[in-house]
Amino acid sequence: MPRINFQQQLIALKDKLLAMAALSQQALSLALEAYLTGNLGLCEHVKEIEAAINAAETNVDEFAYDLLAKEQPMAIDLRFILAVIKINSDLERIGDQASNIAHRAQALASIPQIELPIDIPDMGEKVGVMIRSAIQSLLEADARLAEQVLAMDDEIDDLNRIVQDDMVDLMQQQPVISEQALNAILVSRNLERCADHATNIAEDVIFWVRGSDVRHKLSLAQAD
Structure with a gap:
């Protein structure tokens, strides 16, 4: 019976993390809409969601640390809880x-x-x-889908570099619109960092499911 209860707690922990993920995605979607449309009312909504994300982060961490302390999980369950703690931080940073x-x-x-x-x-x-x-890879414990996320990151890096280069050129040619161009550079950088956090989440899913840490392998491949 205690083990059954532990598995139920793991499900509850995942549900909490998924709820936080929904908040982070909503905040990003609304913020982009505000930037693209000029609807400042959405900015206040983003602020409210960010406060909810911060509260959720604390709640998920406390729940996870409590499970670690009381249940002393082994193997895949331990990896899952450790992955949740790291993913929780990345979701907060997306917010x-x-x-x-x-x-x-x-x-x-x-x-x-x-x-x-x-x-x-x-x-x-x-x-x-x-x-x-x-x-989705977290929800379905799908390491292959997580690998697809890793492969997407290079395209975002390339798009960010294009925005940086184009906007710098534009500011040199038309200094009068420098503020608008600079804001575009900053938004592009924010999106690139969100992609990095998505990559981190995918790496943690692979760690949970397969027990392998792909971060250093990726670093070595990029160095080559």
């Missing part, structure tokens, strides 16, 4: 990046709106796919 994007939207409210030669919506959609896929 932070969403908040940063919302701040960019607020900063743009006081200056003229212009159309920039970059595709932030496409980049945002690709990052959203990464996050959703990473969470």
Whole structure:
């Protein structure tokens, strides 16, 4: 009976993490919409969600640490709890990046709106796919899906570099729109960091399911 109860607690822990993941995804989606449409009311909503994310992070951590202390899990259950703790932190940081994007939207409210030669919506959609896929891999314990998330990260890095280069060139050519271009650079960087957090989540899912740490292998491959 105690073991059955422990498995139920693990399910409850996963449910808490998935609920937090939904909040993080919602915050990012609303922040991007605020940036792209100028709807500042959404920024306040993002702020409220961020507060809920911060509270959820504490709740998940406390639940996970309590399980570690009381149950002393072994093997795959131990890896799952450790992965949850790390994923929890990445989800909170996605919320932070969403908040940063919302701040960019607020900063743009006081200056003229212009159309920039970059595709932030496409980049945002690709990052959203990464996050959703990473969470789906967690839900289904699917290491192969998690590997697909890892493969997506390079494209986001490339898109971010393109935005950086294009906006720097634009600021040099048209200094009058430097503030708008700089905000675009910052939003692109926020999205790139969200992609990094999605990658971290996928790596932790692989660690949980397979017991292998792919982080250093990736670093060595990139160095080559």
